[in-house]
Amino acid sequence: MAHATTAPAAVPGPGLTLHGLGVEGVNQCVHCGLCLASCPTFAELGTEMDSPRGRIFLIKSLAEGRIGLGDRTVEHLSLCLDCRACETVCPAGVPYGRLIEAARAEIERQRPGPAPRRFFRWLNFGLLLGHPRALRVAVGGLRLYQASGLQALLRRTGLARRLPGTLAAWEALLPSLPSAAARAPLPAVTRAAPPRRGRVAMLTGCVQAVVFGAHNRATARVLARNGWEVVAPPEQGCCGALNAHGGDHARALAMARRTIEVFERVAAEAVVVNTSGCGAHMKAYGELLADDPAWAERARRFAASVRDVAEFLAVEPLRGPLTPVRMTVTYHDPCHVVHGQKIRRAPRDLLAQVPGLRVVELPEADWCCGSAGIYNLTQPEMADRLLRRKVANVARTGAQAVVTANPGCILQIQAGLRTRGLELPVLHLVEVLDRAGGEVPPGPR
Numbered sequence: 001m002a003h004a005t006t007a008p009a010a011v012p013g014p015g016l017t018l019h020g021l022g023v024e025g026v027n028q029c030v031h032c033g034l035c036l037a038s039c040p041t042f043a044e045l046g047t048e049m050d051s052p053r054g055r056i057f058l059i060k061s062l063a064e065g066r067i068g069l070g071d072r073t074v075e076h077l078s079l080c081l082d083c084r085a086c087e088t089v090c091p092a093g094v095p096y097g098r099l100i101e102a103a104r105a106e107i108e109r110q111r112p113g114p115a116p117r118r119f120f121r122w123l124n125f126g127l128l129l130g131h132p133r134a135l136r137v138a139v140g141g142l143r144l145y146q147a148s149g150l151q152a153l154l155r156r157t158g159l160a161r162r163l164p165g166t167l168a169a170w171e172a173l174l175p176s177l178p179s180a181a182a183r184a185p186l187p188a189v190t191r192a193a194p195p196r197r198g199r200v201a202m203l204t205g206c207v208q209a210v211v212f213g214a215h216n217r218a219t220a221r222v223l224a225r226n227g228w229e230v231v232a233p234p235e236q237g238c239c240g241a242l243n244a245h246g247g248d249h250a251r252a253l254a255m256a257r258r259t260i261e262v263f264e265r266v267a268a269e270a271v272v273v274n275t276s277g278c279g280a281h282m283k284a285y286g287e288l289l290a291d292d293p294a295w296a297e298r299a300r301r302f303a304a305s306v307r308d309v310a311e312f313l314a315v316e317p318l319r320g321p322l323t324p325v326r327m328t329v330t331y332h333d334p335c336h337v338v339h340g341q342k343i344r345r346a347p348r349d350l351l352a353q354v355p356g357l358r359v360v361e362l363p364e365a366d367w368c369c370g371s372a373g374i375y376n377l378t379q380p381e382m383a384d385r386l387l388r389r390k391v392a393n394v395a396r397t398g399a400q401a402v403v404t405a406n407p408g409c410i411l412q413i414q415a416g417l418r419t420r421g422l423e424l425p426v427l428h429l430v431e432v433l434d435r436a437g438g439e440v441p442p443g444p445r
């Protein structure tokens with residue numbers, strides 16, 4: 001995304017840093033180019049500076065003070081999805097995700113943009129993500145917008161598409177919001193079905209808790225059915241993943257410290273997460289707080305206890321008896337599960353245990369759908385190109401439903417399918433496992 005103002009070049013500190021964040025990892029790149037074929041933006045645009053290797057070169061040049069943050073540089077860096085597909089294939093172990101997040105924090109420091117943009121960022125990153133109560137009020141207002149028929153009217157008349165700025169993109173992505181009762185927080189404790197295996201803590205998330213509370217309830221039920229008592233601390237808030245992704249480094253640090261503090265109070269064997277971006281981010285708290293002597297050790301310990309829900313459940317076979325779920329599904333790998341946490345087999349192994357379920361492999365299953373945090377709002381054109389590619393691949397499978405494991409992917413793929421007139425549900429993995437547990441009638445909803 002280009003901004004109107006030009007600011008002075010980055011001043012390199014000791015070592016290679018951007019926004020005070022170490023980017024020495026750029027020197028690990030041996031320029032082999034093996035990552036190029038895995039990069040969605042390079043595949044779409046074919047330009048070196050929109051490839052991982054090109055962006056690493058830009059980040060290194062910035063950190064060494066050889067270039068400044070001109071419009072083109074900002075554009076190339078902003079077009080990156082932070083999907084980390086390049087990390088998966090890199091033989092030199094370049095920590096690309098950390099590098100691009102440092103670069104984004106530097107962009108925000110040097111080029112915060114005009115007042116409306118700064119306000120919008122504060123509204124999202126500061127007010128809504130930072131204060132769960134404010135988020136609940138906002139979602140309540142949006143629910144009213146839907147229930148009153150105003151949304152249907154704006155969509156029917158085409159006015160929704162003419163909303164200013166990124167509001168049109170926000171509006172198009174808005175899912176059908178749950179009622180106040182369905183937005184109720186998860187109980188602080190969900191008892192384990194006997195025989196009890198132990199106790200886990202669960203991140204209920206910020207947006208996840210109010211928009212996809214059903215996924216949280218399904219997660220707790222599946223864990224409980226498999227012998228785990230589930231503790232959901234009511235005082236938890238946002239983990240800071242979206243802030244870090246969007247270059248809002250200071251708030252991301254504060255949210256990480258708060259999350260650690262809240263979960264340290266729960267004596268649990270693991271912190272289970274059902275949103276991929278949050279899980280990948282919380283597993284990186286150790287690196288995020290490495291330079292803070294008061295928090296470094298606590299952050300490392302906490303990060304080691306974080307588990308994606310699929311990775312956690314797949315360790316043991318699912319407890320039966322399992323109810324058949326008779327349908328054909330295809331699985332989309334969220335970037336921050338498959339690339340951010342290197343979890344590829346666990347969700348497939350779990351789906352394979354569900355009787356009656358047929359799973360067909362999705363072509364380019366680990367290719368980003370264009371959601372990527374708030375990328376579909378800040379880079380709608382590229383996000384749409386990637387979404388079209390994803391939807392075309394889904395259509396090729398003949399599946400009756402798409403299964404994935406991240407709210408952003410669910411919203412994005414749902415919107416893409418809707419636009420192309422395909423009436424396929426997009427389910428979270430835990431919803432399928434929950435149906436197999438027998439409490440919800442099987443089959444597409």
Ligand code: SF4
Nearest residue numbers: 029030032033035090
């Ligand atoms: S694969 Fe790794 S080492 Fe090779 S160009 Fe890409 S980032 Fe650099």
Ligand code: SF4
Nearest residue numbers: 039080081083084086
């Ligand atoms: S994170 Fe994704 S979009 Fe960005 S350079 Fe790597 S592969 Fe390309």
